[in-house]
Amino acid sequence: MLKNRPQELAIAERKLDEVGYLDIDVDPTLDLAEEIEKLKEEKNAIILAHYYVDAEIQDIADYIGDSLGLSQKAASTDADMIVFVGVHFMAETAKMLSPDKKVLLPDLKAGCSLADSCPPHLFKKFKEKYPDHVVVSYINCTAELKTLTDICCTSSNAVHVINSIPEDKGIIFAPDHNLGAYLIKETGRDLVLWNGTCMVHEIFSHEKITKLRLRHPEAKFIAHPECEAHILEMADFIGSTSGLLRYTQESDAKEFIVATEAGILHQMELASPEKTFIPAPPNNMCACNDCPHMKRNSMEKLYLCMKYEQPEIILPEWVIEKGIASIDRMLEISEKAGL
Ligand code: 13P
Ligand code: SF4
DSSP states (O other), X not given: OOSSOOHHHHHHHXXXXXXXXXXXXXXXXXXXXXXXHHHHHHHTEEEEEETTSOHHHHHHOSEEEOHHHHHHHHHHOOOSEEEEESOHHHHHHHHHHSTTSEEEOSOTTOOOHHHHTOOHHHHHHHHXXXXXXXXXXXXXXXXXXXTXXXXXXOTTTHHHHHHTSOTTSOEEEESBHHHXXXXXXXXXXXXXXXXXXXXXXXXXXXXXXXXXXXXXXXXXXXXXXXXXXXXXXXXXXXXXXXXXXXXXXXXXXXEEEEESOXXXXXXXXXXXXXXXEXXXXXXXXXXXXXXXXXXXXOHHHHHHHHHHTOSBOOOOHHHHHHHHHHHXXXXXXXXXXXX
């Protein structure tokens, strides 16, 4: 931490809880990519970014991935500082996996509608109704919810996680109702579902996608399993962000209509510049499928957070100790499955 704090830093620190980030003006002439690179070296930091953040941030990240890949990276890095450019639950997961490291998130208010939909005190009551059930939680949940969870999963390994549970055991699945419904279909298991949804994946328009497909008859329609069932029913391929990216690389098709957050298109275009990627249209007048939480990250906030080492993710010890077992179990199952 800086010894001689400029006054503007002291003011920004006081406002941190309220605004979520260090609200300090950044010199607009600075080459932020270069400055961030220097800070990375100086502090032995690693920048982990999700596919949904802005392209310019993806371009300077050390690792870009889906929730599983990011967790695996957070668990194995030897950096002293993890700078997580994603959303709050992802940075919390990184902290649980590497409790001795400093974990930073450029904006603490980068949340997630799925995590918000499942407050731990309500889930605890819900869980009491099914005392013999195994609790599987999508990783898009708070650290505290992970303390009430037996096994976490991501969209990459959810089927493997469900299939790892003995057939005679009941299962509660939280918080994503759409992913849960998809898992019931894929595994044939009877899951008790919590009723949460992702605000980005629940707004795709069946009608607009159908019309778009008529205009692009050769295009493959690919979708993330957080989408609603009537959207998934139309899909040529369903997968996690990494799964969707891989599919576009391996497929012979030249056009793809993509039903997930539009940030992923950057990596798809970089990997297959000769192919065309069309974001699936949402059910409103907006032409974009941006996650407002992921998009709270910016180069300025990233730079400031690395410079001043704030905002930092701090978790109570009991949460880390109790919650980590569910993440470890997920990583073991993934390793066994070769994921
Ligand atoms: P994956 O990248 O693991 O598919 O998750 C998507 C998502 O919504 C992350 O918030
Ligand atoms: Fe949460 Fe949906 Fe945003 Fe992912 S895209 S962080 S699930 S709100």
